[in-house]
Amino acid sequence: MSAEISLEPEIASTPIARVAIIDDVYAGPNIGAVKKELPTFCAAVGAADGLAEELAKVTKCDFTDPLAVTDEALVQLSKSRQNFPGHTDLIDSLFEQFDLRFAEVERIRESIEKRGHLVKTFHSIETLFEGEAFQLVLLDLILAEGRDESEEIARQVYEQFRSFIILMSDFPDAAKLEEEFRRKSQLLRGFFQFCDKTELSNPDRLSIRLDALPRDPAVCHAVHDFVDAIHHALGGNIMESPPAQLDENEPQPAGQPLAEFMHTLRTLGLQDYAILCELTLRDEGHPLGDYMMRMLGCHLIANLLSDKRVLKSVGKLDQLRFTEFLPYGDEATNSFKKLYADSLTEKIVEPWTAHPWQAKAIVTASCQDAPHAGDESNDSGLTSGEPSGGDPEDMGLAHREGQLLKALGYNDDGKDLPFLQLGDLLIRDEKSLVYAVLSAACDLQFTPESVSQQRPRERDDTVLLVPGTLRKMGAPPFPKKRATTGLIRWGTEWYSVDWFDRKLIGLPHCAIRTLYETSGYQHEKRLLMGRALELQHTVLSWVARIGLEVQPPLPVDLPLTLFGRKADNSFVQLGPVIPQGALLFHLRDKAQPTLIFRKSAYYEMRQRCELHRDEATNQMKGAMQTGLSVMAEKMVGMKVPIVIPDNNAVAAIKLLDHLEPKSRPKTPNLCKRLTGHSLVSALLCKITALSKKKLKSASG
Numbered sequence: 203m204s205a206e207i208s209l210e211p212e213i214a215s216t217p218i219a220r221v222a223i224i225d226d227v228y229a230g231p232n233i234g235a236v237k238k239e240l241p242t243f244c245a246a247v248g249a250a251d252g253l254a255e256e257l258a259k260v261t262k263c264d265f266t267d268p269l270a271v272t273d274e275a276l277v278q279l280s281k282s283r284q285n286f287p288g289h290t291d292l293i294d295s296l297f298e299q300f301d302l303r304f305a306e307v308e309r310i311r312e313s314i315e316k317r318g319h320l321v322k323t324f325h326s327i328e329t330l331f332e333g334e335a336f337q338l339v340l341l342d343l344i345l346a347e348g349r350d351e352s353e354e355i356a357r358q359v360y361e362q363f364r365s366f367i368i369l370m371s372d373f374p375d376a377a378k379l380e381e382e383f384r385r386k387s388q389l390l391r392g393f394f395q396f397c398d399k400t401e402l403s404n405p406d407r408l409s410i411r412l413d414a415l416p417r418d419p420a421v422c423h424a425v426h427d428f429v430d431a432i433h434h435a436l437g438g439n440i441m442e443s444p445p446a447q448l449d450e451n452e453p454q455p456a457g458q459p460l461a462e463f464m465h466t467l468r469t470l471g472l473q474d475y476a477i478l479c480e481l482t483l484r485d486e487g488h489p490l491g492d493y494m495m496r497m498l499g500c501h502l503i504a505n506l507l508s509d510k511r512v513l514k515s516v517g518k519l520d521q522l523r524f525t526e527f528l529p530y531g532d533e534a535t536n537s538f539k540k541l542y543a544d545s546l547t548e549k550i551v552e553p554w555t556a557h558p559w560q561a562k563a564i565v566t567a568s569c570q571d572a573p574h575a576g577d578e579s580n581d582s583g584l585t586s587g588e589p590s591g592g593d594p595e596d597m598g599l600a601h602r603e604g605q606l607l608k609a610l611g612y613n614d615d616g617k618d619l620p621f622l623q624l625g626d627l628l629i630r631d632e633k634s635l636v637y638a639v640l641s642a643a644c645d646l647q648f649t650p651e652s653v654s655q656q657r658p659r660e661r662d663d664t665v666l667l668v669p670g671t672l673r674k675m676g677a678p679p680f681p682k683k684r685a686t687t688g689l690i691r692w693g694t695e696w697y698s699v700d701w702f703d704r705k706l707i708g709l710p711h712c713a714i715r716t717l718y719e720t721s722g723y724q725h726e727k728r729l730l731m732g733r734a735l736e737l738q739h740t741v742l743s744w745v746a747r748i749g750l751e752v753q754p755p756l757p758v759d760l761p762l763t764l765f766g767r768k769a770d771n772s773f774v775q776l777g778p779v780i781p782q783g784a785l786l787f788h789l790r791d792k793a794q795p796t797l798i799f800r801k802s803a804y805y806e807m808r809q810r811c812e813l814h815r816d817e818a819t820n821q822m823k824g825a826m827q828t829g830l831s832v833m834a835e836k837m838v839g840m841k842v843p844i845v846i847p848d849n850n851a852v853a854a855i856k857l858l859d860h861l862e863p864k865s866r867p868k869t870p871n872l873c874k875r876l877t878g879h880s881l882v883s884a885l886l887c888k889i890t891a892l893s894k895k896k897l898k899s900a901s902g
Contacts, residue, residue, distance in 0.1 A: 218337040218415065221314050221321045222330060222365075224355060225307050225342040229325035230277035231300040232346060243296040244268045253289060260285060303372065309403040310340065310370075316405075317412065327355050335363045338415065340402070343371035343379065356387040356394075364426045365393075366415055372399040385442045385465070390429060392472035393422060406812070410805055413834055416472055425475060428491070429467055432498070440464045459505035459512075466501060473801075481787060481796065482754055485656035487647040489558045489621075491551065496731075497754075539696055543689045546733050550626065553725040554715070556618030560650045606662050612713040614661060619711050620725070622646050622665060625734025628723045629692055632672045636699055637718070638687075638729065640666040640706070640738045661712040668741050670701040685740045690727060703741045757785035760797070764807055766814040769822060776810040808833065 226232070233240070247253050248266040257265045260282050263275030280300075283293050294301070314321050319338075324330055326345060339359050345351045352369075359365050369383060380396035383389075393416070401407045416422050433440060442465040443458060479490045506512055552558070607614055623646055626639040639646070641664070648659035671680060672692065679686065680700035687699040709717065719725070729737065762783035764776040783803035787796045799807070811833070815826040 218319060218366075218412070218417075220334060220336045221319045221338045221340070222324060222336040223307065223311055223314075223321060223340045224324045224326070224330070224345070225340075225370075226325050226346045227300070227304045227307050227342075228323045229346060230273075231280050231297055232273040232276060233271065234346075235300040235303070236276060236296055239296050239298070240268050240271060243292065244271070246292055250289065250292075253286075256286065306372070306399050306403045309405075310399070310408065313403075313405040313408050314412070317409070326351065327358065330355075331358070331362055336365050337363075337419065338368070338412075339363070339365045340368045340370055343369055343376050343383070343396075344373060349379075349383070353383060353387045356383070356389060360387070360389055360393075360426075364419075364423050366422070367394045368402075368411070369394070369396045370399050370402055371396075384468075388442070388468065390426065391469040392416075392425065392475070406809075410808055414801065414804070422472075425472065428494070432467065433464060436460060436464075442468065459502070459509050462505045462508070463498075463502050467498070477787070477798070478754055485649060485654050486644070487557065487559075487649040487657050487659075491558075492623075536696075539689060539691075543691055543696075545730070546687060547627070547690055547727045547729055550726055550728050552621075554620055554719050557621045557648070557650050559653045560618050607710060607713075610710065610713075612710055613716060614710075614712040615716045616712075617715060619659060619661065620715050620719070622711075622714070623728060624738065625729030625731065626725060627690075627727045627729065628667075628718050628725055629672070629727070630721065630723045632674075632692070632695070632697065634723075635669045636672055637667045637669055637707070637723075638699075638701065638734075638737060640668050640741055642738075643731075659711065662710040664708040665711050665714055666742075667707040667709065668701050668703065668737070669705055669707065670699045672697040673700055685737055687729065687733065687737070701737065701741070706741060757787055757798075760784045760786050762799070762803060762807075764810055766811070767822075769819050776814055777806075780806060 236243075244266055247257065254264065254266050257263070257279065261275040261278045263272060264270045265275070265279075279293065280297055283290060286293060311321050311323060322333075322336070326347075330336075336359075341352055341356055341359070343349065343352055345355075356367055356369070359367060367389060369380065377396055377398070383396075384391065384394055397411060402411070437460075440457070440460050443461040475490065475494075478493070483490060483493055507516070622639050622641075624639060624641065624643040628637040628639075630636075645663075646665070647657065649655075649657050651658065668685075670687075673679065675689075675696050675698065679698075680702075685701040685703045687701070690697055690699065728734075759782045762780045764780070765773045766776045768774055780803050783800055783806075785798050785800065787798065808830070811826075811830055815823055815830065818826055
């Protein structure tokens with residue numbers, strides 16, 4: 203279940219190199235900043251002998267009249283305080299609140315610079331976009347021109363920089379405006395958050411925030427581009443629906459389904475993508491983009507049907523019957539053909555490519571050493587007897603695969619295996635046979651060895667194909683056919699496909715590219731899942747199994763209790779129970795549910811652990827700091843799940859950590875247990891009142 207592994211953690215440096223702070227304090231004080239103090243100050247200036255004249259010489263402004271004071275005069279007065287040594291206290295009283303705000307923002311800037319980041323300050327949009335891009339932007343909620351200015355800057359920062367945006371303010375109840383600000387600015391929830399300036403001005407709390415930011419710009423940009431591409435394809439300028447609930451008895455406003463759809467898409471957190479990819483799809487080998495499009499397509503249809511007007515009209519259409527033959531109209535359009543064809547097939551995103559997670563071409567021993575068909579000698583040096591030289595297990599695999607390929611008369615092209623899915627169509631022209639992939643979806647989904655070895659793909663694994671022939675609409679069908687795909691478009695013509703359902707072909711995966719791609723076959727269309735399963739069941743009714751896509755993980759909220767080890771090896775509870783502090787996911791392996799901390803719980807845990815470390819004996823502090831480093835590296839951003847303990851006893855956290863391919867043990871689902879000097883008992887968690895038996899019942 204677990205393996206003891208010695209770790210020497212080292213927190214990876216974040217790629218955030220350039221940080222922008224946008225706050226109107228950098229423009230100097232204005233009327234709004236000194237509104238309360240200005241009347242008292244002007245009265246004191248009028249009462250002071252000669253002070254009004256001295257101020258007027260420097261600022262060109264009459265400071266005895268509050269209505270005559272300008273923003274420019276206030277900035278000039280603030281800069282030239284040293285010119286009035288006898289009245290320093292009076293002038294400082296005017297700018298006291300502004301000075302506090304300025305000092306607060308400056309503490310934030312200094313703390314970020316101490317982390318090694320380059321920080322630039324701006325009081326508005328100014329020259330923000332003239333230089334290199336900023337990876338992080340701290341934006342004041344209310345600038346000189348109000349929230350509208352901040353919202354517009356946030357929108358432009360998102361469009362041009364793809365930066366992570368931290369909205370900050372010391373305005374009372376500003377946190378309640380966070381969602382409205384995000385919605386108006388059309389920002390993505392996963393790359394935007396609100397923080398109070400008081401929290402950010404604390405160096406420790408600021409460090410926790412910065413440590414939890416996304417560290418891979420490529421991942422962030424891919425998610426941004428995905429959302430923007432869908433938004434553009436739907437027409438662009440789609441505002442999200444307001445937070446208020448609509449009256450179910452009233453018709454929805456026009457565009458409401460799209461507004462709800464974009465709200466869902468924009469409020470998906472980066473952790474949502476990560477959980478789906480790494481906990482559900484990783485070992486299945488199913489690419490995230492393909493899976494997301496299937497889910498979003500269903501969600502868009504669901505939003506359309508939630509529209510009362512649409513739902514009512516669909517009900518009326520359901521009741522219709524056409525009892526008379528209606529003559530076909532004179533309009534020669536392909537509208538119905540397009541609808542029908544799109545209900546049967548979909549476009550393949552990247553034809554004839556390797557698995558999307560394939561970092562580079564991987565040529566295994568089987569393709570390096572396998573004898574090619576037609577060779578008179580075995581160039582690999584292998585004979586029909588035992589393999590010689592090299593690792594016996596690897597050479598035995600090469601020998602077996604070499605024999606299979608040679609017996610079938612196929613060559614291994616030595617290239618990355620093409621990524622195929624159930625229902626993929628291989629088409630060259632109307633005179634040639636067309637082929638459909640019939641292997642079960644769960645057999646075709648695999649993960650490259652550079653990602654995971656949980657679902658490998660051997661190069662000589664069989665891909666099942668069924669041949670067919672294209673038939674133009676109106677032509678008679680193939681006499682003995684039992685399966686037909688009703689309508690597809692190829693080039694400028696419309697065809698049906700008659701499948702030779704009694705002629706099944708099995709080919710080694712490594713030979714598919716050579717046999718088809720190099721022969722001019724195109725890999726551009728795929729039968730939709732329902733149609734592909736229908737064809738598969740028809741052709742393989744007596745041997746086939748149907749492999750459906752996995753369901754996304756459904757979480758269960760759990761409370762967390764944090765414990766720390768004392769010098770006498772007993773345990774003490776660190777603070778109160780954190781309600782809804784974690785999410786429990788039940789994966790395919792039901793015996794091993796997985797726990798993930800919520801972001802807010804992680805912040806709270808880290809702070810409690812740091813306090814516990816500070817109060818510990820000097821002998822324990824070093825080990826505890828090492829444990830905190832491990833936690834910061836392994837658990838920040840919820841990158842690593844946690845294994846549920848067997849009982850309610852306090853025990854060290856077990857992190858579910860994937861090992862490198864070369865060092866991964868053969869036993870699946872191993873975990874690294876961080877104990878001893880790697881993770882001291884300052885970092886212990888317990889799921890209150892839940893045992894494994896109860897966990898299973900909690901999952902339903």
